[in-house]
Amino acid sequence: MSTDRDRMLATIRAGVSRSNTKGAPKPGPLVPERGQQTGRALVELFRKQAEAAAATVVEVARAEDVPAAVADYLRGRNLPPQIRLSPDARVNALDWKSQPLLETSTGASDGHDLASVTPVLAGVAETGTLMVHSGAATPNTLHFLPETHIAVVYADELVGTYEEGWKALRAQRAGDLSKGAMPRTVSFVTGPSRSADIGKILLMGAHGPKRLHVIMVDAKRPRH
Amino acid sequence: MPPAAKGQRVALFVTCLVDLFRPSVGFAAVKLIEQAGFTVEVPEAQTCCGQPAYNSGDRADTQAIARHTIQAFEGYDYIVVPSGSCGGMLHCHYPELLAEDPKWAARAVAFAARTYELTQFLVEVAKIKIDAAFPARVTYHDSCSSLREMGVKTQPRDLLGQVKGVQISELAETEACCGFGGTFCVKFPDISNSMVERKTADIVASGADTLLAGDLGCLMNIAGKLKRQGSTVKVRHVAEVLAGMTDDAAIGEAE
Amino acid sequence: MFVPNSNAFPEKSSNAIADPQLQEALGLLRVQSIPNRLKAVDKLPEFEALRDRARDLKDHILGHLDQYLLQFEEQVKLSGGEVHWCSDAESARQTILRLCREAGAKTVTKGKTMIGEEISINDFLSENGIEPVETDLGEYIIQLRKETPSHIIGPAIHVTKRQVEQTFREHHTDLEPARSLEDPNALMAEARAKLRDRYFEADVGITGANFFIAETGSTVIVTNEGNGDLTQTLPKMHIALTSIEKVVPTLDDAMTLLRVLPRSATGQELSVYVTFSTGPRRQTDPDGPKAFHVVLLDNGRSGYLGGPMQEMLRCIRCGACMDHCPVYHAVGGHAYGWVYPGPIGSILTPALVGVENAKHLPHASSLCGRCESVCPVRIPIPKLLRHWREEEFTRGITPAVQRSGLGLWAWFAKHPALYRFAARWGTRLLRLIADGRGSVSVLPLAGGWTKHRDFPAPQGKTFHDQWRAQRSTGGAK
Numbered sequence: 001m002s003t004d005r006d007r008m009l010a011t012i013r014a015g016v017s018r019s020n021t022k023g024a025p026k027p028g029p030l031v032p033e034r035g036q037q038t039g040r041a042l043v044e045l046f047r048k049q050a051e052a053a054a055a056t057v058v059e060v061a062r063a064e065d066v067p068a069a070v071a072d073y074l075r076g077r078n079l080p081p082q083i084r085l086s087p088d089a090r091v092n093a094l095d096w097k098s099q100p101l102l103e104t105s106t107g108a109s110d111g112h113d114l115a116s117v118t119p120v121l122a123g124v125a126e127t128g129t130l131m132v133h134s135g136a137a138t139p140n141t142l143h144f145l146p147e148t149h150i151a152v153v154y155a156d157e158l159v160g161t162y163e164e165g166w167k168a169l170r171a172q173r174a175g176d177l178s179k180g181a182m183p184r185t186v187s188f189v190t191g192p193s194r195s196a197d198i199g200k201i202l203l204m205g206a207h208g209p210k211r212l213h214v215i216m217v218d219a220k221r222p223r224h
Numbered sequence: 225m226p227p228a229a230k231g232q233r234v235a236l237f238v239t240c241l242v243d244l245f246r247p248s249v250g251f252a253a254v255k256l257i258e259q260a261g262f263t264v265e266v267p268e269a270q271t272c273c274g275q276p277a278y279n280s281g282d283r284a285d286t287q288a289i290a291r292h293t294i295q296a297f298e299g300y301d302y303i304v305v306p307s308g309s310c311g312g313m314l315h316c317h318y319p320e321l322l323a324e325d326p327k328w329a330a331r332a333v334a335f336a337a338r339t340y341e342l343t344q345f346l347v348e349v350a351k352i353k354i355d356a357a358f359p360a361r362v363t364y365h366d367s368c369s370s371l372r373e374m375g376v377k378t379q380p381r382d383l384l385g386q387v388k389g390v391q392i393s394e395l396a397e398t399e400a401c402c403g404f405g406g407t408f409c410v411k412f413p414d415i416s417n418s419m420v421e422r423k424t425a426d427i428v429a430s431g432a433d434t435l436l437a438g439d440l441g442c443l444m445n446i447a448g449k450l451k452r453q454g455s456t457v458k459v460r461h462v463a464e465v466l467a468g469m470t471d472d473a474a475i476g477e478a479e
Numbered sequence: 480m481f482v483p484n485s486n487a488f489p490e491k492s493s494n495a496i497a498d499p500q501l502q503e504a505l506g507l508l509r510v511q512s513i514p515n516r517l518k519a520v521d522k523l524p525e526f527e528a529l530r531d532r533a534r535d536l537k538d539h540i541l542g543h544l545d546q547y548l549l550q551f552e553e554q555v556k557l558s559g560g561e562v563h564w565c566s567d568a569e570s571a572r573q574t575i576l577r578l579c580r581e582a583g584a585k586t587v588t589k590g591k592t593m594i595g596e597e598i599s600i601n602d603f604l605s606e607n608g609i610e611p612v613e614t615d616l617g618e619y620i621i622q623l624r625k626e627t628p629s630h631i632i633g634p635a636i637h638v639t640k641r642q643v644e645q646t647f648r649e650h651h652t653d654l655e656p657a658r659s660l661e662d663p664n665a666l667m668a669e670a671r672a673k674l675r676d677r678y679f680e681a682d683v684g685i686t687g688a689n690f691f692i693a694e695t696g697s698t699v700i701v702t703n704e705g706n707g708d709l710t711q712t713l714p715k716m717h718i719a720l721t722s723i724e725k726v727v728p729t730l731d732d733a734m735t736l737l738r739v740l741p742r743s744a745t746g747q748e749l750s751v752y753v754t755f756s757t758g759p760r761r762q763t764d765p766d767g768p769k770a771f772h773v774v775l776l777d778n779g780r781s782g783y784l785g786g787p788m789q790e791m792l793r794c795i796r797c798g799a800c801m802d803h804c805p806v807y808h809a810v811g812g813h814a815y816g817w818v819y820p821g822p823i824g825s826i827l828t829p830a831l832v833g834v835e836n837a838k839h840l841p842h843a844s845s846l847c848g849r850c851e852s853v854c855p856v857r858i859p860i861p862k863l864l865r866h867w868r869e870e871e872f873t874r875g876i877t878p879a880v881q882r883s884g885l886g887l888w889a890w891f892a893k894h895p896a897l898y899r900f901a902a903r904w905g906t907r908l909l910r911l912i913a914d915g916r917g918s919v920s921v922l923p924l925a926g927g928w929t930k931h932r933d934f935p936a937p938q939g940k941t942f943h944d945q946w947r948a949q950r951s952t953g954g955a956k
Contacts, residue, residue: 005564008777012545015784021542022785027535029731032525032738049748111679113866127748134712136763144708159601162734177730180558182695182757184767185712190749193705195667197617197633199640204666206616207674208705208752208763244906245935245941266946272892279846281868281877285889292893311484368847401805405845410927412843414493417931418809419845448932451918476935477917 002053034159035126042125042158043216049066049128053191054204055212062219063094067213070117071099077211079148083115088137090221091152108139115148119221121172121186122165123153123214129190130214131165133183140185149192149209154221162188234262235300237293237339239310240272241440246475249440252467253306253342259467260350262302273313274464278333279406281320290318291328292387294335302349303339306463308370309406311341316373340465341370343438347379356468359389363432364462365423366398366444367439380438380462387465393430400426404445427457434474436462447476485816485828485837492810492843501811504637508630512802515746516853526742533739534857537793538730540724543785547693548728548775550706554696558758568598571776575600575685578772582716584682590700590707592687593617593631594776596719596818600685611685612708614745616670623650629812631819631864632744632798637811640666671676674706684710684768689796690723690736690808691773694729697757698773701740701750708754717768718755722776724792730755736795738853738901743797779831791826793856794853800850800860806843815840822850828865834867835876841867842878844887899943906937913937 002010015023037045041195047057060069063107082103085092096104109116118138130151134140143149157163165188166177173181193208204210236258243263254264274289276326293314297303305311322332322354346352362384383389403409403419410416423446427435434455435450437443447459458474473479482767484491495501505617520526540547552562565571571594578945579587587604589595589611601611601622609861613622617635621628623646635643644660647669660666686707698719700707711717727733739748760767764804783789801807801821812820817837819827825840847862856861891898911938913919920933928934940948 001756003564004566004570004777005794008564008566008775008781009545011777011781012548012723012784015786015789016542016544018785019540019542019789020785021789024535024539024542026539026728026732027532027735030525030529030532030738032523034523053748053751111675129749134764134767135761137763138706139765140712141766144705144712149679162737163731166730166734178554178557178696180758182558182697182755184757184760184764185708186697186755187708188749188753189750190747193703193751195616195704197615197620197635197667197746198643198663199504199638200511200633200636201663203664205671206667206704206706207614207671207678207709216633226671240902244902245937245940247938247940247945248822250942250946266943268943269895271889271895271898274889274892277889277892279865281865281872283869283872285893289889289892361693368845372848372852386680399849401845401847401849403805403845405847408842408845410925412489412492412806413927413930414496415806415809415843415847418496419805420732420932422805422808444935445932447935450926451930451933451935456689472938473917475917476933478915479917 002034029163031163032126037125037160042160046123046125046128046158049125050191050214051128052065053128055128055191057136057212057214057216059216059218063217063222066094066215066217067096067099067102070150071102073150073213074115079214080114083117083150084109084113084146086118086138086142088119090154091117093222109141109145111145113146115150116142116146118142120151120153120157122168123158124162124165124188125158126161127190129188132187132189133186134167135183142207143187143189146209147205148211149215150213150215152215152217154217154219156220204221225429228285229431232262232301234302234304235297236264236266237270237273237297237303237305237310237314238266239305239307239440241444242306245441245444246461247417248469248472249306249463250460252461252463252469253304255467255469256352256463257304258348260346260352262350264302267296270273273310275309275406277312278317287321290321290332294318294328294331297335298331301338302345303335304342304345305339306342306461308341308367308374308376309439309441311339312369314384315339335408341374341376341438343379343383344374345375347382354383354466356466358470360434361393361432362434362436363393363427363430364398364438365393365395365402365414365435365442367437367442370438371399383466384436384462390465395425395426395430395434400415402442402446404441406441409445413438420445424453424455428455433457435459436465445477451476461468466470482583483817483828483832483836485832485840486842487816488814488839488955491814491816495810495814500639500642501637504639505808505811508636508802509808511651512746516743516799516802518747519742519746522748523742526739529735530857532735532854533855534793536735537856540726540728541789541792544723544726544784546850547728548723549728550693551691551696554693555758555773557748558696560696560758562775563772564775568778570779571598571720571774572600572603574774575720576603578716578718579604579609579683582682586610586612586677586681587683587685588614588678588681588710588714589618589683590686590710591618591634592685592703592720594687594722595685597778598776612681614673614674614678614710616667616704619670619674620646624626626652627813629820630801637813655898676916678709678713681714683716683718684714685718685720686711688719688725689740690725690727690733691721692727692730692733694754695757696754699733699753699755702834703751705752708752710766711768712766716772718772718774719756720774720776722778722780723905724780740795740797743799743853743855753925784828788826788830788863790858791823791830791863793858795856797855799853799855801851804845804848804855805845805881822860826860826867829867838871838876838878852931899941902941903944906941909937910939
């Protein structure tokens with residue numbers, strides 16, 4: 001007795017063998033010129049694109065400056081000084097005690113956190129997009145549940161194009177993302193959550209974070 | 225494209241609508257083509273390009289009409305059509321219709337290669353110098369087939385730019401369909417009406433006193449609506465203005 | 480059940496035109512979506528070249544579909560998930576029900592999925608005692624209103640803000656009746672709060688998948704709200720519902736399609752959240768579902784491979800065609816009577832439900848071609864509409880009004896002398912009726928025209944008669 005799978009594959013194979021696109025070659029990628037910047041121009045492009053998507057962006061010189069930048073941001077918007085930190089050392093090992101008024105805790109989010117601080121896999125300048133992924137050190141809930149998401153992007157994590165972002169992930173997984181090597185989720189995040197479903201009016205903060213704040217650190221990601 | 229040689233023979237594909245409803249458009253086309261130094265003939269055996277049958281799914285009849293038309297028009301240097309929709313039928317669809325017919329496939333391709341919409345021919349082949357006057361504020365509707373099948377957009381505007389006294393006031397949505405679509409307007413009259421109302425509102429908003437286009441189907445559709453709405457905007461085929469033949473009543477107007 | 484009602488198109492479209500609230504909503508769609516796309520396209524010089532790449536990539540995929548589907552299945556297994564091949568809607572429904580029962584589901588959160596609409600999964604789950612909760616704001620609104628989606632990207636574009644406010648007041652009865660919902664932010668905040676708890680309660684999350692990746696066994700969702708991510712992260716089982724033609728070879732290839740999809744759909748450079756999900760939670764993950772299932776639906780698509788309609792399978796569901804369609808602007812999505820409206824719907828609906836059940840849709844077009852001019856994968860929509868018209872003609876199911884008179888016209892067109900004769904007398908008759916007026920407002924047999932327009936009268940003798948007369952007297956005009 002044939003299964004759905006058998007029948008579907010048989011029909012597909014028959015169709016493919018008749019198809020005038022059978023054997024059609026796969027086209028290569030077309031990387032926009034815009035993503036081929038380097039150095040300062042790359043940083044400027046990232047900022048411009050991220051801001052166009054309604055994220056806010058600040059630059060700091062060193063990793064040590066990040067806690068103060070976070071405190072400033074929350075204070076500047078009258079937001080409570082409470083943050084949930086990613087366990088990842090790029091965020092967790094920073095000197096949060098230097099900001100005694102900030103209440104911090106670490107781990108995944110259960111939906112009650114108002115603000116999260118996370119690292120990223122890459123910042124993609126082509127569209128001002130952050131690549132983040134799930135994992136023990138980078139729980140996915142921190143990217144989606146809090147009202148405010150603060151992302152820390154180190155200089156050597158900034159790339160021009162999406163393809164370079166995937167390359168960065170491949171490099172972390174011995175060059176191969178197949179056979180279960182992928183993190184459970186990899187997300188490209190461009191600006192805060194929004195919807196235009198109510199009368200075509202664009203509103204921020206549908207289900208994901210209402211605010212996305214990016215702190216760009218002009219230094220390489222710390223090796224811990 | 226070879227440079228235009230004087231004395232070359234152009235066959236005019238008149239189109240049903242021009243033949244039945246507004247022959248002056250055909251005569252204007254003849255005048256313009258002759259003005260540019262070509263001789264014009266009108267093959268007797270032509271009837272219809274076959275679009276009504278084609279768009280209704282009657283492929284067999286359409287192929288028969290295509291063969292008949294190609295045969296009638298062989299032996300000329302160019303075939304010129306004062307319509308983007310008939311032009312598109314001849315130029316884009318005839319080769320596809322006869323691609324599987326070994327006796328006609330090559331003839332259809334050769335035929336299509338020599339077929340032009342009128343303003344396209346006048347600009348790209350004839351490189352005509354227009355000598356006409358028409359002091360009016362005009363607006364131009366880009367009919368869908370002209371635009372998307374024949375690539376006609378700048379050509380009529382270039383030619384109108386040479387007409388003394390013409391001021392062009394572009395529509396906000398020049399490229400929106402007017403709702404004619406051949407049999408579409410009688411199959412779905414309410415939808416077609418919705419579309420032509422948007423077009424006439426756009427025309428009125430442009431402040432133009434005259435609407436021009438290169439397709440009589442669109443023009444009759446829009447003129448009919450403007451008349452029903454009591455508008456004073458006049459409607460003409462662009463060929464009439466280019467040939468200086470604007471003494472006749474505009475479309476839909478009493479003589 | 481979402482039973483196709485496409486044969487009611489003529490009546491439904493006329494009603495739609497007479498509906499002022501719908502017309503207001505459609506006007507907003509038209510005046511925003513067309514310029515938004517143009518702005519995005521203008522900002523990317525490579526956009527036209529990317530359309531060519533996207534088309535070629537889809538053609539390549541369709542020419543190797545079995546290979547990529549098998550690779551995908553293998554990779555899903557290797558990452559701890561399971562693929563369920565479902566040849567039709569009933570098979571998909573039963574599979575999803577079985578999985579939900581395995582998870583002991585009482586409620587299921589849903590991200591937006593057109594395949595879900597295609598198989599009527601919400602009604603089916605409800606009938607079987609499982610409550611589906613739509614989380615996409617547009618889907619949530621129409622779920623409350625007991626309506627079906629009218630657009631593939633914005634399911635509730637037919638609903639005005641005032642109507643949303645009315646709906647929320649009617650259904651969120653536990654909230655303060657006098658609260659102000661003037662500000663649309665208040666409406667969104669209310670929806671966000673209402674749905675937040677449901678995400679945590681749900682036992683199963685069902686999402687669609689815009690694409691799925693053969694290289695890694697990942698499914699991809701594209702949202703602006705983040706609802707899809709919460710739907711697939713919080714419950715203990717994630718079911719991704721998708722159709723066979725959406726497979727993409729590699730992660731990098733997906734980005735080619737993602738460079739044209741959001742720009743075409745909403746004019747955004749990239750949608751806010753593009754998430755690649757692979758398998759269930761890893762041992763070291765602190766969050767994520769324990770089970771990951773992909774339901775792969777065919778529902779008739781495979782039969783179109785290698786045939787004249789194959790190009791319709793390139794569709795990446797961006798909605799640009801309907802955003803630019805003058806017919807859609809006039810009548811909205813519900814008139815099309817099924818899941819997929821607008822130009823793509825006019826080709827896909829006959830394909831999936833049978834052309835005899837959607838016989839008007841291929842004719843409900845002036846063939847203006849604007850859809851094809853904006854389609855990111857260059858689907859030749861007018862050509863495919865004509866294909867359905869030919870199919871209907873051959874099978875004798877063209878609606879009567881479409882057929883009348885055309886055979887006769889074609890006969891005349893093949894007989895020039897008789898054509899001239901008929902034309903001569905036809906124009907004389909029309910001029911008689913016009914009686915010196917430039918146009919007529921009532922014309923027998925042309926009620927379709929004269930209902931809304933006057934009919935311009937012929938100028939005089941036909942062109943051919945005048946031309947012949949001039950030639951015989953030796954004079955040229």
